[in-house]
Amino acid sequence: DTGVSQDPRHKITKRGQNVTFRCDPISEHNRLYWYRQTLGQGPEFLTYFQNEAQLEKSRLLSDRFSAERPKGSFSTLEIQRTEQGDSAMYLCASSSGDRGYEQYFGPGTRLTVT
Amino acid sequence: AQSVAQPEDQVNVAEGNPLTVKCTYSVSGNPYLFWYVQYPNRGLQFLLKYITGDNLVKGSYGFEAEFNKSQTSFHLKKPSALVSDSALYFCAVRDMTRAGTASKLTFGTGTRLQVTL
Numbered sequence: 001d002t003g004v005s006q007d008p009r010h011k012i013t014k015r016g017q018n019v020t021f022r023c024d025p026i027s028e029h030n031r032l033y034w035y036r037q038t039l040g041q042g043p044e045f046l047t048y049f050q051n052e053a054q055l056e057k058s059r060l061l062s063d064r065f066s067a068e069r070p071k072g073s074f075s076t077l078e079i080q081r082t083e084q085g086d087s088a089m090y091l092c093a094s095s096s097g098d099r100g101y102e103q104y105f106g107p108g109t110r111l112t113v114t
Numbered sequence: 115a116q117s118v119a120q121p122e123d124q125v126n127v128a129e130g131n132p133l134t135v136k137c138t139y140s141v142s143g144n145p146y147l148f149w150y151v152q153y154p155n156r157g158l159q160f161l162l163k164y165i166t167g168d169n170l171v172k173g174s175y176g177f178e179a180e181f182n183k184s185q186t187s188f189h190l191k192k193p194s195a196l197v198s199d200s201a202l203y204f205c206a207v208r209d210m211t212r213a214g215t216a217s218k219l220t221f222g223t224g225t226r227l228q229v230t231l
Contacts (some may be wrong), residue, residue, distance in 0.1 A: 004157070033218070042118075042204050042221030043158070056217055091157060102148060103219060105157035 002026060004106035006092050012112045013082055020078045021109045025094030032075050033103055034067055036060065037089040046090075049075060082113045116141045116209050120222035127195045127229055135190040135225045137205030146208040147188040148219065149179055151201045158204060164188060175199070195229045202226050 005024045025032050035043035048056040051072035069075040089110050093103035117140045127133045150158040162173025169181045179190045206219040
C-alpha cells in the first residue's frame with residue numbers, strides 16, 4: 001500500500017508530557033497537511049508544507065505545537081506540555097498539487113491526554 | 115472566510131432507494147468542492163470533486179454530486195443506496211481565487227448516512 005501512513009495510531013499520555021507524531025506522505029506528493037478532528041466535528045486545518053517549507057499555519061496551532069518536514073518527505077508534529085484539550089484525532093494528508101488537487105488522508109493518530 | 119454547512123446530522127435511507135446528502139458553502143471567490151467519506155477508525159477517503167466544467171460530477175462507488183452556483187450547493191447523490199455506504203460523509207471547500215492562504219480545505223461537520231435493509 002502506497003497511501004499516507006501515520007505513526008503511532010494511538011497515543012495515551014499524561015497531561016504535561018510531550019508527544020510527537022509522524023506522517024509519511026504518498027511518495028510523489030510534495031504538499032503535506034496536518035488537520036485535527038474532534039468528536040462530532042469535521043477536520044480543522046493546522047498547517048501546510050510545500051516540500052520542506054511550512055507555508056501556512058492556523059491560529060489553532062498554539063506555541064506548544066510545532067511541525068517539521070526536514071527533507072521534504074516525512075513530517076513530524078510535536079505537542080509540548082500536552083493539555084486535556086489536545087485530545088483529538090490528528091490527521092495527515094498529502095497532495096501532488098495545490099488548490100484543485102484532492103488531498104489524500106492517512107488513518108490518523110488518536111491522542112488521549114489523561 | 116470560507117465555510118461549509120451540512121444541515122443534516124444524519125440521513126436514513128433504505129437499501130435500493132436514492133440518497134442525497136446536502137452541502138452548502140460560502141466563499142468569497144469561486145470554489146473548489148470536495149466530498150470525503152470516513153469509515154470507523156479510518157481516515158477520510160476522497161470520493162469526488164468539482165473544479166470547473168460540468169455541474170454534475172461522478173466519483174467513486176457510484177456517487178455523484180451536483181454543483182449549483184446560484185444556490186451555493188454541492189449535494190452528494192447516489193441512485194441506489196447500499197448498506198455498505200453507511201458511513202460519515204464530509205463536504206469540503208477551498209477558495210480557488212484567494213492567494214496566499216488558499217491551500218487549506220474547510221470541512222463541514224459531517225453527515226452520518228445510515229442505510230438499512
